[in-house]
Amino acid sequence: MQEFPRYLYRAPFVVTGDGPVIADGAVLTENGLVVAVGSYAELKDVDAQVEDYEDHVITPSLVNCHAHLELSYLAGLAGDCPAPGDMVGWIRGLLAARAAHGDVAAQNDASLLALARLYAGGCRAVVDIGNRVESGLIGGGFKTEVLFFLELLGLCGEFEEAALTALAGIDADVRCTAHASYSAGPALIRALKARAGNSLFPMHVAESAQEIEFLRTGGGVFADFLGERGVEVEGFTPPGMGAVRYLDSLGVLDKHTLCVHGVHVKDEEIFLLAARGAAVCLCPGSNRFMGVGIAPVQKMFAQGIPLVLGTDSLASNPHLSLWLEMQVLREDHPDLSPEAVFAMASGNGARLLGIEGRIGTIAPGVSSSLLAVRCPAKNGAEVLEFLTTAGTDISLEWLE
Ligand SMILES: [Zn+2]
Structure with missing residues (x-):
């Protein structure tokens, strides 16, 4: 199996897809999988390389x-x-x-x-x-x-x-x-x-x-x-x-x-x-x-x-x-x-498609193939409003 380093991705917002938007959120990944998702405050002490995505929201693919x-x-x-x-x-x-x-x-x-x-x-x-x-x-x-x-x-x-x-x-x-x-x-x-x-x-x-x-x-x-x-x-x-x-x-x-x-x-x-x-x-x-x-x-x-x-x-x-x-x-x-x-x-x-255990949400055990989407939102409500209305203005990169 290909080895991936342990990363802690931090962003002003994380959309997990099955819960509220997390402000100042973080996603811990290892070996291609999500290990934990939560607020940065909860996860900041883990041993991992921190990747800071300012002005972005992390979302499922x-x-x-x-x-x-x-x-x-x-x-x-x-x-x-x-x-x-x-x-x-x-x-x-x-x-x-x-x-x-x-x-x-x-x-x-x-x-x-x-x-x-x-x-x-x-x-x-x-x-x-x-x-x-x-x-x-x-x-x-x-x-x-x-x-x-x-x-x-x-x-x-x-x-x-x-x-x-x-x-x-x-x-x-x-x-x-x-x-x-x-x-x-x-x-x-x-x-x-x-x-x-x-x-x-x-x-x-x-x-x-x-x-x-x-x-x-x-x-x-x-x-x-x-x-x-x-x-x-x-x-x-x-x-x-x-x-x-x-x-x-x-x-x-x-x-x-x-x-x-x-x-x-x-x-x-x-x-x-x-x-x-x-x-x-x-x-x-x-x-x-x-x-x-x-x-x-x-x-x-x-x-x-x-x-x-x-x-x-x-x-x-x-x-x-x-x-x-x-x-x-x-x-x-x-x-x-x-x-x-x-x-x-x-x-x-x-x-x-029966692949919800791998993609579609951010939760422990899913693939760490996630998205960092540039987003000007100031609060959680604005995040999903932006994501669903921005159309061609969306600019993203993959986390993997
Ligand atoms: Zn068709």
């Missing part, structure tokens, strides 16, 4: 619960927004850009740069969705842990059959998931969920009004688009309900299901999410860019639904920063407390 590193090479798309809410228009642009940029080496370079960017922004773990098995190797050697999922699509007929056949041939150690209920058929979604068992199952859910229209009626611009792609949409029986209720009718909504976006959900679907224990990954930056609407976050929060944050890809978000996501979320929902929002970007995500 962040967790990004939804990204597509594989799409990073399409970052230009995020500068060219389609009509507000036109998800189908954006998908069309994405597919055209994909077809025009076939250089896999350049794509991989862009993915690596995006991952480096996430790390530079304080992100310690990311749930990454891709369409190529090789993309699961992107995280090798990076300090940001990449939890890769191979995403399958196939709505009906030969497309769904082909996806089911492909699924049967995928190595058991590759995590797989369904893209969305408008792009993966019921048999495929059920098969993927069964394969996932008691591990995380992320899916795009209720992102746009166009998606809900298709699920309710089988028509609309999504049906036109799928028809253009050669899908015989008549082979898909529209469930006639919203995306959350539909997934529940398939029996795939439980505490391991991570519903990504969750913008267009009815009140009764929020109750359903809560009853099943399903989590929601909010992507406020991507939602704003796409103009698809704002998720009913307060209602979800009031129902105790586990809420986490994701950046989504550079193709639908000009930034890959959880600080920006927190800022947009606070702007969209001024009533949310900064504590709750910071937890969505840190501890909640770690808990969802």
Whole structure:
């Protein structure tokens, strides 16, 4: 095991993530782990090298619960927004850009740069969705842990059959998931969920009004688009309900299901999410860019639904920063407390991934990969206010 010296990091404030902000705080670390956290007065006599972070706050590292590193090479798309809410228009642009940029080496370079960017922004773990098995190797050697999922699509007929056949041939150690209920058929979604068992199952859910229209009626611009792609949409029986209720009718909504976006959900679907224990990954930056609407976050929060944050890809978000996501979320929902929002970007995500014993909070036994964030706050309340609203003004360094 690599030996780390014993350090005492001192800062005007320490955000532990599971208790009040500690003023004139300190974190004692040894061999890559936190040994103790408390006030500097309590810890000052320990035998350790003191590192003083004046004008900073020490925080847990962040967790990004939804990204597509594989799409990073399409970052230009995020500068060219389609009509507000036109998800189908954006998908069309994405597919055209994909077809025009076939250089896999350049794509991989862009993915690596995006991952480096996430790390530079304080992100310690990311749930990454891709369409190529090789993309699961992107995280090798990076300090940001990449939890890769191979995403399958196939709505009906030969497309769904082909996806089911492909699924049967995928190595058991590759995590797989369904893209969305408008792009993966019921048999495929059920098969993927069964394969996932008691591990995380992320899916795009209720992102746009166009998606809900298709699920309710089988028509609309999504049906036109799928028809253009050669899908015989008549082979898909529209469930006639919203995306959350539909997934529940398939029996795939439980505490391991991570519903990504969750913008267009009815009140009764929020109750359903809560009853099943399903989590929601909010992507406020991507939602704003796409103009698809704002998720009913307060209602979800009031129902105790586990809420986490994701950046989504550079193709639908000009930034890959959880600080920006927190800022947009606070702007969209001024009533949310900064504590709750910071937890969505840190501890909640770690808990969802089952790595809360290592990251997401500052407590004895967790990793000493922590952040020192420059912060002008004068008191504990100002600290979380600053962290959740500063966005691009955040400047940080890693303690490790
Ligand atoms: Zn996505």
